[in-house]
Amino acid sequence: MVISKIELCNFRIYQGLNVIELTPHKSKNIFIVSGKNGFGKTTFLMSLVWCLYGRQMIDVDDIYEKEIKEQGGYGTYVKSSLNRQAQTKGDTSFHVAVTITGTVIPELPAKEIVIKRSYSTVKGVDTLEILVDGEEKDLIKEELGDSNLTGEEMFIREFIMPIEIAKFFLFDAEKIVNLAENTSVEQRRKLSLAYSEILGIKKYEDIKDEMETLRDRLKQSSANPKDKQLLNTLKAEVENIEVEIESNNKEIGLLKEKRAQLAYEAEQLRDKLVKAGNTVTEEEYQALKKEVKDSSEALELLQNDFRDSFEKIPFAIAGGRLLEVVQQVEDETNYKNALHGQEKVEQRTDQVLTDLLSAERTLKEVVPASVHRFYHDTVKDLIKKHFFAETPDLPADFKLLHDFSSSDTQLLNSFLTDLKQDFRLSFRNLNERRTQLQNQLVAAKKRLAAADSNQEDPMLAADRLKRDDLNLRVVKIDEQIAEYYKSIGKCEDRKDNIEKQISEITKKIKIGEEHRGKYEESEKLIAELQQFVTQFKTDKKKSLEAQILQGLKQLMHKKEFIDRVDVNIYGEDIEIDLYNKAGLKIRKDSLSKGEQQMYATALLRGLVEESQIEFPVFIDLDLQQNTGQIFKQHVEVAHYNSQKGKHTPAMNASVAGCTRSRCTQTSPV
Known part of the structure; x- marks a missing residue:
């Protein structure tokens, strides 16, 4: 996939029509x-x-989320993107268009795809248009969309670039250090999802989940009328809950947009009042604002971590019981594997005995029943000995208590691993850090309030009242958002309980003869997929570890500082750990900023190399500050990818040769 051309018209600093050609020239x-x-x-x-x-x-990326929030929400943020000179001349719209060639989409063969997004400041909406070889396609407009995304938006995510991994291909080199700094639970969760997506793990996990859903549907179709009615009722309840959750999330989105706008207006008034008061310098005021902003953001992240921690506390208290459950689930997995093996032994035994009976009919003598039993038992033992020696004997009194699926088992193991990793210490640190941040925030807000103008000017008094009203409205919106989140939490609990009921009912249903063949085939495919996914994860783990370590060896001036890289995959969680020669784990937050950037660069390189995504890499890099090995590494990554025919990188860098109204690029290098 190649981005051959980018067109910017009246977008921010780019006045008028700017066309940037990026077609590769030979090598x-x-x-x-x-x-x-x-x-x-x-x-x-x-x-x-x-x-x-x-x-x-x-x-x-969090960068865009913060910028949009600071500028009063998406509406204000995008509206301000109209070029000022163009606005002065009466223009009311702008657009950006990307031309892509070299796509391989079996469902939609194309020589050229143009993605164009326009915004009208008059209508206040942006419009997304996708042309395939110069035409709109009904497949995109009508068949791909859902209740949350339009067909065009879905097409970009499915066939061009999944949004979860865009940060690895469109990134700011100065901010890539964030990959080494993501410490909150929510940040780690998002990053794990992105790792899984870019490595291709999620794709195969999704196929396996779809196959398990199909298997369950086959079994549910064999239910008796009473169970069918109950299953249909429960499924309808799940659908209603999902609609309610979706509705709540939309309301939260609208409220956050409104909150950002009100907070922005309140801050503008506060700026005005402080400047009128002349009680602090501009530098002191900006420092206070930054302290309040940084403390608020850090506190918000900690609150999310606290919510996750509170959910784990009961399990930490009942640690012994939890270990018993884990052991039982492991025994059940081994039991089901043994059961599957025993079924194969019985199947092969029946096949051999059937052939023996057919051969027996050619004999004139009558074979005694004791001989039949001898052959049955002996054949069974011999088949197990020579073909299924690894299959253990089934315990006679074993009972399935949980009957977890493979994905459920992975989630349990992931949860236990997280619980084992210094939960008590991390919770204490969280609490101490929250108290510290709360004190800092209160003190900073007091100092900021003291900087406000005390003058009795009527105009300033009116501004102060308006600011206080805006702040009050922001607080009320925060309360509304909290209620919606609480409602979503209750909905998710209800949904989990209902899905457990559906699972329990499904397990008890005996598959009907008309679906038995399909059911057994689906079971076989699920087992094969599980085996494939397990091996795929192992392969990706090893290759990513080698890629990251190779990148670190090239970048680090202390060549022996990092001796080993461990990529740990627990269900949906992916953790990357660094170790020194002594085998001691290196905390990423103990690395210097330069070392963190080198680690993040090596990680990015490894992920891009291991991905199956055919997309150019764009790097926003200041060459005057990032000289030497780091830039050399970025260039080497780009050349290496291009030689493999995997990517067509583009580098967005700070060297020379750009005007305010129109940006031009050098020839390919």
Whole structure:
């Protein structure tokens, strides 16, 4: 896949129509888009993110989420993207278009795909258009969309670039250090999902889940009328709960948008009041604002971690019982594997005995029953000995208590691993850190309030009242959002309970003869998929470990500092640990900023190399600050990928040669 052309029209610093050609020239396919600070290089990268994802760009990276929040929500953020000179001339719209060639989409063969997003400041909406060889396709517009995404949005996520991994292909080199700093539970969860997506693990897990759903449907279709009615009722309840959750999430989104706008207006008034008071310098005021902002954001992340921790406390208290459950689940897995093996032994034994009986009919003598029993037992033992020696004998009194699926078992093991990793210490640290941040925030807010103007000017008094009203409205919206989150939590609990009921009823249903063949085939495929996914994870673990370690050896000036990289995959969680020569784990937050950037760069390189995603890599890099090995590594990554025919990288860098109204690139290098 190649991005051959990018078109920016009246988008931020890019006045008028700007067309940037990125078609590779023979073996030269690294482009350097250059210019001084503030001349539109980062805007160039951001334009790609906006074109592909629009309002959902907040899900690409926390950077965009913070920027949009600080500027009063998506509406204000995107409206301000109209070029000021164009606005002065009366223009009311802008757009960004990306031309892609070299796509391989069996369902939609194409020479060229153009993705164009436009925004009208008059209508206040953005429009997404996708042309395939110059035409709109009904497949995209009508068949791909759902209740949350339009067909065009779904097409981009499914066939161009999944939003979860966009940050690995469209990134700011100065902020990539965030990959080494993600410490909150929510950040780790998002990053694990992104790792799973880019490594291709999620794709195969989803196929296995779909096959398990199909198997359950086959079994449910064999239920008696009473169980069928109950299953249909429970499924309808689950659907209603999902609709309620979706509705609540939409309301939360709208409230957050409104909150951002009100908070932005309140901050503007506060700025005005502080400047009128002349009680602090501009530098002191900006420092106070930054302290309040940083403390608030850190506290918000900690609150999310606290919610996760509170859910784990009962399990930590009942640790012994939990270990018993884990052991029982492990025994059940071994039992089911043994049962499957025994079924194969019985099946082969029956086949051999059937053939023996057929041969016996040619004999004139009558074979005694004792001989039949001897042959049955002997054949069974011999088959097990020579073909299924690894299959253990089944315990006579064993009972299935939990009967977890493979995915349930993975989740349990992942949860236990997380619980074992210093839960008590991490919870104590969380509590201490929260208290510290709360005290810092209260003190900073007091100092900020003291900087407010005390003058009795009527205009300032009116502004102060308006600001206080806006802050009060923000607090009320926060309360509403909290209620919606509480409602979502209750809905998810209800949904989990109902799905457990559905699972229990399904397990008790005996498969009907009309579906037995399909059911057994699905069971076989699920077992094969599980075996494949397990091996695939092992292979990806080893290759990613080697890729990251190789990158670190190339980048680190202390060559022996990191001796081993461990990639641990627990269900949906993926953790990456670093170890020194002594076998001691290296905490990433103990690394210097430079070392963190080198680790993040090596990680990014490894992920891109291991991915099956055919997409160019765009890097926003300041060459004046990031010289030497780090830049050399980025270039080596790009060349290596291009030689493999895997990616066509583009580099967005700070060197020279860009005007304010139009950005031009050098020839391919």
